[in-house]
Each structure stands twice: as structure tokens, then as C-alpha cells.
Amino acid sequence: MLINGYKVEVELARDWIKENRVKRVLVQAPPGLRNVAGKLVEELSSNLEEILLHGGGCWGGCDLAVAHARAIGAGGIIHLGHARFLDEDPMPVLYLECRRADPEPLLRSLERGMSVLDGHRRIGLGMTVQWLDHLEQAKLLLKGCGVITLTGPPTRPLRYEGQVLGCAYQPLLQLSNKIDGYLVIGSRFHGLGLGLQTEKPTYYLDPELGVLDGLYAEVERLLRSRYGYIERAQEARKMGIIVSIKPGQLRMQCAMKLKRLLEGAGRRAEILIMDDVSMEMLRDSGLEAFINTACPRLSIEDQARIELPLLLPAEALIMLGRARWGEVVRSPRYLAMEV
């Protein structure tokens, strides 16, 4: 069924409800797809005794509202807009991906912005799951303009050839020796995650905004500011280590290891257990700096919302003298959520 321009497999949802014999379901949707979720609830209400909308954050397939679903006695979750993330779900979960039906916005903006890619002959191409049905058309269009595209095979947590997430680009990064640049189709956010992990020129295409642009200057500016936060965190004596209970972001071992490293370096370290990571709560904690083991993009996108350093694990290692800045930035180690 087509809902607001997205293909939504409503029949699949009906079958899933029957097969799992769920009576009460919690529906989760990210910002931008809440209207689609509302329409889906209308469609499914005759198949279920109770279908409830989740009102909290929903930022990726990592972000399953399991705790909320259990608290209300739901038998399962319908998670809209993201591909499967975890290999095994803690309760019945149906991922309804919501792919864009119309390739026009993508193809039109690619055609119009193509000159930005001048000089590149072989590029690594990645896309968010919303646009993946149009991967072959995008490749053909680029080929017609003399640009060969390469995509890598799906590598967990990615499920499809050509797919990217804001924290997962492994197949593209492995193509590094074979290409002279990268193009990520989806948004600036998705391009930036790759640009921070590679020396290769990285571009993004946002089909909704009709923008195709390079990210080099933005990555440079961001990295300079990240270095400043690492220097500021050197001064902190009391640090917080953020752990989120979101199933795909829960990294307790990494947090425990960081705590030991900080304490070994003579600092006080508290582990903070959170669901959505609230900057207001962090500010209120009395701690002087934080290390984020949840979604890596919080340290990039949300840093400006809090004056205190919100370091990535790799940045914490640099702060502690256990890794070197030059070896970590613009490499896959930068967003790796492990120590």
C-alpha cells in the first residue's frame, strides 16, 4: 500500500499479527514517518484488540522500544522506517521499512548535481534503506555520465547491498583502495558519518532537498571542534559514561572498561544508565565531561546542545594517551563503539 509516498507492506503486518497471535502491539516510527504510523494504525485496528503508538524517540533499527512494550504488556512491536538491526530480537518485532516509491526526486537531483562529482571515475555508492529500491537506476545514471559505482555486500548490522546507516559503512570503507570518492544518498547526516571515517572525498545527495554536495570542509571544521572537546575533557576530574538501554546501543562492557581506564588514570567515573540520552539530565548530573557508548552520532549531532564534552570512546582513548589523534580520525576506528 502507498502511504504518503512510501511503500508500506500492510499485508505483511496483518500476516505477522496472525502468525505471532499478538493482541496488543506497540507501533514505533521515526520523525517524518509518524503520519505513516497513524495511517497504519487505522488500517490494522480491525486486526488487533489494541494497537498503541509509541510517543518517544525512534532514531534507528537499534532503537526498539522493548522496555516500553513490556511495561504495557504488548506482545510485539511494529517498527517503521528502518531495516532489521539486531540479529535476534528480544520480543516479536516486525520491521516495516517504508521505501520511497517514486525515484524521481533522487534521479532529478542526481542529474542536476552531477557536475559536483567531476573528476571522479569510480565511486563507492551507499544509500539509506528508503531509497534502496532505486539503487540500480542511480547506478545506471552515473554510468551514463562516465562514473563507475561500486557497492559492497551487506555486513552486519547492514542487511542489503548498498545500504548505509548513520553508524555503519563497513562495505563502503572496505572498497577504499578501489575507488576515488564516495557518494551517500539519503541526507547530509548519512554522508557525514562516512566522511569522518575516510580520507577519500565524500559527497552526499539529499533527494528531498535536491542537494548534492561535498563534505570535506564540514568534516575539517567538525574534527577541529572535536579536538577542542578532547582537550577540554583533559581537565575533567569527574566524568560520566553514558550507557543506553536501547537494545542496539547497549554497550555495558565497553562502559565498564572505560570506567576502569578512567579510574586508573586518577579520575572519578560514574556510569549513567539512560534510554533516550537527555542533554538536560547530563547537564544536571554535576559531572564535568561524558563518554558516550550509545549512538555514536550523539557526540557529533548533539554536542552543540551541551557545553560539556561528549566524547566518543575513541576520543576518550586519545584523551587518556592510549591512541593517537592522527591514527584515529578519518579512519573506521573513529566511530567504532569499542575500546
Ligand code: SF4
Ligand atoms: S546507533 Fe545511531 S546511527 Fe546507528 S542506527 Fe542507531 S540511531 Fe542510527
